[in-house]
Every structure is written in C-alpha cells, then in structure tokens.
Amino acid sequence: MQKTDCDQTARSSHYCLQGLFRMSNQTIRLQLPNDRVKHRFPDIEDIIKRLLFSPGDGEIWLDQQRMLLLHSAAIASLRRELIETLGSDKARGLLSRMGYQSGARDADMVRREHRNRNDFDAFAVGPQLHALEGFMSIETIVQEVDSETGHYYGEYIWHNSAEAEEHLRAHGRSASPVCWMQQGYANGYLSSFLGRQMLVREVECKAMGHATCRIIGKAVEQWDAPENDLRYLQAQDFVQSPNNRQVNFQRSGDPVSAKINLVGISSGFNTVCHMIQRVAPTQATVLFLGESGVGKEQFARTLHNISERAAQTFVAINCAAIPEQLIESELFGVEKGGYSGASQSRPGRFERADGGTLFLDEIGTLSLVAQGKLLRALQEGEIERIGDTKVRKVDVRIVAATNEDLRKQVEAGKFRDDLFYRLNVFPVQIPPLRERKEDILLLVEHFLNRFCALHKCQVTGFTESAIEALMRYGWPGNIRELENLIERGVILAPDGGAIDIDHLFTSGEKLGAAPSAKEPAPSSSTVNGNVPQLADALHAALADSQISLDELEEIAVNEALSLAAGNVSSAAKILGTTRARVAYRLSGKKVPHPAE
Numbered sequence: 042m043q044k045t046d047c048d049q050t051a052r053s054s055h056y057c058l059q060g061l062f063r064m065s066n067q068t069i070r071l072q073l074p075n076d077r078v079k080h081r082f083p084d085i086e087d088i089i090k091r092l093l094f095s096p097g098d099g100e101i102w103l104d105q106q107r108m109l110l111l112h113s114a115a116i117a118s119l120r121r122e123l124i125e126t127l128g129s130d131k132a133r134g135l136l137s138r139m140g141y142q143s144g145a146r147d148a149d150m151v152r153r154e155h156r157n158r159n160d161f162d163a164f165a166v167g168p169q170l171h172a173l174e175g176f177m178s179i180e181t182i183v184q185e186v187d188s189e190t191g192h193y194y195g196e197y198i199w200h201n202s203a204e205a206e207e208h209l210r211a212h213g214r215s216a217s218p219v220c221w222m223q224q225g226y227a228n229g230y231l232s233s234f235l236g237r238q239m240l241v242r243e244v245e246c247k248a249m250g251h252a253t254c255r256i257i258g259k260a261v262e263q264w265d266a267p268e269n270d271l272r273y274l275q276a277q278d279f280v281q282s283p284n285n286r287q288v289n290f291q292r293s294g295d296p297v298s299a300k301i302n303l304v305g306i307s308s309g310f311n312t313v314c315h316m317i318q319r320v321a322p323t324q325a326t327v328l329f330l331g332e333s334g335v336g337k338e339q340f341a342r343t344l345h346n347i348s349e350r351a352a353q354t355f356v357a358i359n360c361a362a363i364p365e366q367l368i369e370s371e372l373f374g375v376e377k378g379g380y381s382g383a384s385q386s387r388p389g390r391f392e393r394a395d396g397g398t399l400f401l402d403e404i405g406t407l408s409l410v411a412q413g414k415l416l417r418a419l420q421e422g423e424i425e426r427i428g429d430t431k432v433r434k435v436d437v438r439i440v441a442a443t444n445e446d447l448r449k450q451v452e453a454g455k456f457r458d459d460l461f462y463r464l465n466v467f468p469v470q471i472p473p474l475r476e477r478k479e480d481i482l483l484l485v486e487h488f489l490n491r492f493c494a495l496h497k498c499q500v501t502g503f504t505e506s507a508i509e510a511l512m513r514y515g516w517p518g519n520i521r522e523l524e525n526l527i528e529r530g531v532i533l534a535p536d537g538g539a540i541d542i543d544h545l546f547t548s549g550e551k552l553g554a555a556p557s558a559k560e561p562a563p564s565s566s567t568v569n570g571n572v573p574q575l576a577d578a579l580h581a582a583l584a585d586s587q588i589s590l591d592e593l594e595e596i597a598v599n600e601a602l603s604l605a606a607g608n609v610s611s612a613a614k615i616l617g618t619t620r621a622r623v624a625y626r627l628s629g630k631k632v633p634h635p636a637e
C-alpha cells in the first residue's frame with residue numbers, strides 16, 4: 042500500500058486501514074477534522090442482501106448464521122434481571138462473553154466471505170454488522186495500524202448505544218461504562234479479525250452522562266490493568282485469562298499457574314468448565330468423551346486441581362499405550378515372582394494414586410480381564426497385586442476418558458456393561474475444536490507465546506492468509522494438532538517476521554473445499570468447463586425419463602452433501618449458494634431465493 046493511495050482514501054472517506062497485514066513499516070495515523078463527519082462504511086447493501094427472512098420455516102439467516110430478531114425491551118428486561126439476581130459483576134461477565142461470541146462469529150464470516158476485498162472494506166463489515174444487528178452505529182476517529190510491528194490503535198464513537206440507553210432507563214446514571222455486550226462484541230471481532238488478543242475498553246459512556254460512548258482498542262499489553270476487563274471473558278476462575286498467559290508460562294514451575302491450563306471462551310468450552318466445576322468437589326467418577334486431541338487430560342487435570350484431592354497425586358495412564366499383557370501389572374502392581382520376570386515387588390498406578398486421582402485415558406481399549414479388576418477396584422475400593430493374595434485398600438477417584446462409543450462396545454461384547462454404568466455416572470462431552478471456533482485464536486495466541494519463549498524466537502504474529510487458514514481448517518487432530526502446527530510455525534517463520542500459511546500447513550493437511558488464500562479461487566471458466574459434459578448427461582437423462590427442475594436441484598444438493606460429508610455449510614459452498622438455501626431444500630420446502 043502506497044502512502045499516496047492511503048492519503049487519497051483518507052481524504053475521500055475519513056478512513057484508512059490499508060496495509061493491515063501487509064509487510065509495511067509505515068504507521069498510518071488518521072485524525073479526523075473537528076467537524077467530525079459521521080463515517081459511512083461502504084457496501085451496506087451487500088450485507089443486507091445476505092440477510093434472509095424465512096417466516097415459513099421460522100428462520101432468519103445472516104449468511105450462514107441463524108439469527109434471532111428479539112425485542113430490545115425483552116433483552117433489556119433480561120439484562121435488568123441478570124443485574125438484580127447476579128449482581129453487576131456477574132451480569133457483565135455473561136453479557137461480555139455473549140457479545141464476544143457474536144463478534145468472533147462475525148469476524149469468522151467476514152474473513153470467509155470477504156477475502157477478496159481490501160483489508161479496510163473487509164474490516165469495516167464488522168461495525169456494519171453490529172449496526173445492522175441494531176446495537177448502535179459506529180464512527181471512526183483514529184485508526185493506526187503497523188503490521189510490521191503488530192501495532193494497532195483504534196478510537197471510535199458509538200452513537201445510539203442500545204445498552205447505554207437501556208441502562209439509563211432502568212438504573213439511571215452509572216459511575217462506570219455499561220455497554221458490556223457491545224464491548225464484548227468489539228473485543229471478539231477485533232481479536233478474531235487481527236488474530237491475537239486485543240482489548241477494547243469503553244472510556245466514555247452515554248450512561249455516565251457523556252454525549253456518546255467512546256471506545257479505544259489496542260493490544261492487551263498496552264493497557265494498564267487489562268485484567269480488569271479480561272477477567273469478564275472467563276466463565277470460571279480456573280480458566281486461564283488471556284492477559285496472564287505469558288506470565289503463567291514464565292512461571293511455569295509455580296503450582297498456581299500449573300493449576301490453570303484451560304483456554305477458551307466458546308459456549309461448548311464453558312459448558313464443560315461448568316460441569317467440571319460442579320462435579321469436582323464430589324467423589325463421583327467422571328467420564329470424558331470426545332475425539333482424540335480435544336484436551337481430555339487437561340480437563341481431567343483441572344478437575345483434580347480444583348477438587349479436595351488437589352494436594353494428593355494425579356496419576357495418568359494411557360491404556361492404549363501399554364501392551365495388553367502389561368496393563369494389569371501397570372494398574373494393580375505386581376508381587377515378586379507374580380509372573381516370570383517379576384524380580385521385585387512394585388506398586389501399580391492405583392496404589393500410587395492413593396488419596397488422589399487416577400486418570401485412565403482410552404479406557405475402551407482395556408482387556409476384559411483388566412475391566413473385571415477395575416470394576417472390583419471401583420466397587421470395593423480394593424486391589425490385589427498380581428501374584429499376591431493380600432487385598433489392599435485404595436482410595437482413588439477415577440476419571441476416565443475415551444474417544445470410542447462405549448455403548449457400542451458394550452453391545453459388541455467388548456466392554457463390560459456393569460463397568461460402563463459405573464464409569465458413566467457423570468459423562469462430560471468435550472466438543473471438537475471445529476465446533477468451538479471462537480477458541481481457536483485464543484489457543485493460537487496461547488501456544489504462540491509458549492513456543493516463542495520455549496524456542497527463543499521473535500515472531501510478530503500471523504499473516505492474514507495464515508489466520509484465514511487456521512480458522513477454516515477442520516482440525517481432525519483438534520487442539521493437539523493445533524499445538525503442533527503452531528510450534529512448527531514458530532520454528533519455520535523468519536525471526537522478526539510473521540507466521541505464514543506455508544509455515545503451518547506443511548505436512549499434507551487438507552485445507553478443505555474452500556481454496557487457500559494462496560491458490561486462486563476456482564474461476565467460473567473452470568466450473569463451466571464441466572458444463573458441456575454435464576449437459577450431455579442431462580440430455581440423456583431427460584430423454585430417458587422426465588425429471589423436474591425440483592428433482593434436479595434435489596440431486597445436486599444431495600450430491601454436494603455427500604461430497605461435503607453431510608456438512609450443510611460446506612455443501613452450500615460447493616453449490617455456490619447460501620447455507621439457508623440448502624437447509625430449505627433439506628427441509629423439503631420450496632427454495633426461496635434471497636432476491637425473491
């Protein structure tokens with residue numbers, strides 16, 4: 042981006058965010074004149090076209106996201122009740138996280154749908170969406186971006202803030218800013234769009250008696266006491282707050298930071314946190330379910346760390362990693378001469394975990410014999426070492442995990458049903474990473490800090506295409522895969538530079554149906570190249586039997602769905618249409634075109 046272009050843009054429309062991700066060492070600073078002209082963002086029509094009302098189905102879609110049209114008075118009364126029942130602090134947390142998720146989702150959509158636009162136009166979609174969703178309108182005062190140093194500074198005015206107006210009505214003038222949900226949205230949008238944790242703070246608020254609300258956004262480390270704002274993004278106090286991640290890493294020997302090892306903000310993540318918070322103080326057996334790499338052991342450790350057994354040991358064993366003939370001696374111990382080769386007695390994991398927690402990962406792989414012994418240990422609280430006649434009492438809390446469907450294993454006779462019911466007292470399903478996209482960038486930043494410190498690398502962040510790819514990738518290996526990729530990126534990226542897509546996806550990861558930022562999007566000519574053959578086949582089919590246009594569309598949708606492995610959004614992408622249209626087709630209704 043050349044300076045002159047930037048000046049040109051600035052003169053014509055009072056903004057400039059060019060060069061956001063490009064390597065440029067120029068700092069762009071823009072100060073509007075005193076007669077602040079309310080900034081109009083371009084292309085609001087484009088977004089409005091993506092808004093689809095389908096009263097027949099009871100659905101509203103904004104692009105691929107289902108929306109709700111709610112009365113602001115109803116939200117206001119919910120807000121009021123939250124404040125009255127939970128207090129301002131907890132209410133603020135709930136509303137901030139709700140806003141953050143909306144903002145992060147909108148940023149994800151913008152990145153996906155506006156990848157070919159210039160940075161400013163893409164970035165501007167967020168404030169437009171927020172305005173379209175009815176919260177307020179936004180005016181840009183200052184925006185500074187220097188991608189070379191990762192510098193960002195933004196100052197904006199919110200006009201007609203719905204939250205401030207409601208707060209004034211319900212609670213009168215406030216001593217501090219009150220636009221919590223909107224602040225959460227801005228934090229979620231900005232952080233997700235820029236690919237690192239940013240903090241937007243409301244410095245003036247209409248509810249405090251100012252003429253408008255004014256917000257400032259900059260990197261977390263540039264704020265005084267960012268924890269005062271960021272703590273509202275954590276649902277539970279054992280979740281790691283974004284601002285102290287690096288600090289915690291540097292003090293990784295510190296038992297308190299070792300205790301905090303969970304990062305996330307999505308509703309799926311918060312549900313899991315809420316469940317472990319509830320079950321931790323009890324003695325109940327907990328069963329974590331979820332794909333491999335979703336962090337089952339991390340959750341199990343956290344569960345132990347916040348339980349009454351925290352001072353005792355946490356012993357983990359991966360049942361799948363130990364040969365079948367050794368698993369029993371590993372778990373229950375062995376007495377000298379217990380089997381050939383057992384030259385001395387040694388305790389098993391059960392005994393070592395006495396008083397503490399035993400984490401049994403991949404429990405579905407246990408042999409039936411080991412399952413029987415485990416059941417006895419669970420029921421009677423006692424174990425027998427191999428080759429021993431003595432029964433030993435153990436006080437162990439069992440936390441198990443599996444990525445298999447244990448019910449199916451039971452039906453197939455591979456898993457004891459009585460053990461299954463014992464373990465299934467408190468099942469906790471951990472969603473895969475692809476279903477909690479809001480957590481991706483928080484995790485990315487967490488691992489970036491960790492590996493930069495570990496490998497002593499200076500990496501400024503990620504390029505736009507790298508962030509886009511990180512958000513779009515399906516993460517079959519979940520958090521473990523993300524962790525490995527970030528470590529690889531930190532090592533491969535040039536010192537003092539940014540991590541690019543080529544530093545991350547180097548070992549054949551499939552980036553999905555959508556083209557990566559470096560590949561050109563399939564041009565219409567490629568698509569049309571298949572059309573003559575398709576027309577021939579259609580001609581034959583039509584001559585053979587009469588097919589209605591409806592049936593044709595149904596076939597196309599079904600084929601796309603099968604290509605997309607049943608994922609409606611991906612099928613819509615293949616068909617070059619919206620998720621809503623495919624969803625309508627699936628519900629067996631006539632497909633309204635957005636233009637209709």
Ligand SMILES: [Zn+2]
Nearest residue numbers: 205220246254
């Ligand atoms: Zn406000």
